[in-house]
Amino acid sequence: MSVKEDRYSGGSWDDPSVQQEIILPRDVFRSKFTHWFYERIHHRRVIVSIFINISIFIYVFMTNSETGELFGTICGGYCLVWTLGVLIYTSSKYHLRNCFELTGQLALMVGVIRTRPSADQKTWDAVAYSLNKVLYERGLWNTPYCLYSGKQAYGMFKSWLFSHI
Structure with a gap:
C-alpha cells in the first residue's frame, strides 16, 4: 500500500458526487421504526430466535397431549424472552x-x-x-x-x- 492510499477511506470520502446524491435511511424508510425493524431482521441472532419461536409455537399447536403443550408453552416463553433480549441488545x-x-x-x-x-x-x-x-x-x-x-x-x-x- 502506498503512502497516498488511505486504508480507512473506502474510496467514498473524496467523491464530489457524494455531496449531490446523499441518500440516508431517513429518505428511504417512512419512520425510524421501519428502519429499526429492517436492521434487526438482518441480524443472524434475531432470525434464529424468531425461527425457534415459530417452530415451538407450531409444535404447541400441532400436539394433542397436555404435557407437549405445557412443554412447548414453557419453551416458547423462554425463547420469546430470549428473542426480546436479543432485540434489545441489537438496538443498544x-x-x-x-x-x-x-x-x-x-x-x-x-x-x-x-x-x-x-x-x-x-x-x-x-x-x-x-x-x-x-x-x-x-x-x-x-x-x-x-x-x-x-x-x-x-x-x-x-x-x-x-x-x-
Whole structure:
C-alpha cells in the first residue's frame, strides 16, 4: 500500500458526487421504526430466535397431549424472552459501538477530518452517508443503512470523542 492510499477511506470520502446524491435511511424508510425493524431482521441472532419461536409455537399447536403443550408453552416463553433480549441488545448503543471497533471509529474520524462538518445537520449527512458506505463495504455492518441521519452520526462522534478525553 502506498503512502497516498488511505486504508480507512473506502474510496467514498473524496467523491464530489457524494455531496449531490446523499441518500440516508431517513429518505428511504417512512419512520425510524421501519428502519429499526429492517436492521434487526438482518441480524443472524434475531432470525434464529424468531425461527425457534415459530417452530415451538407450531409444535404447541400441532400436539394433542397436555404435557407437549405445557412443554412447548414453557419453551416458547423462554425463547420469546430470549428473542426480546436479543432485540434489545441489537438496538443498544453498546452493540453499535462494538460493531464499529477500531476500523469504524477511524473511518468516522477520517470522515470528520476530511469533510469538516459544522453543527449543521446537512454537513453531518455527508459524514453519515460516507460512513454507512464504508461500514457496509468493509463488512462491519450487515446493511448499508447503519446511521439513520447526520444527527446520529454527530451524536456518535460526540460520544466517542468525549469518552476518550
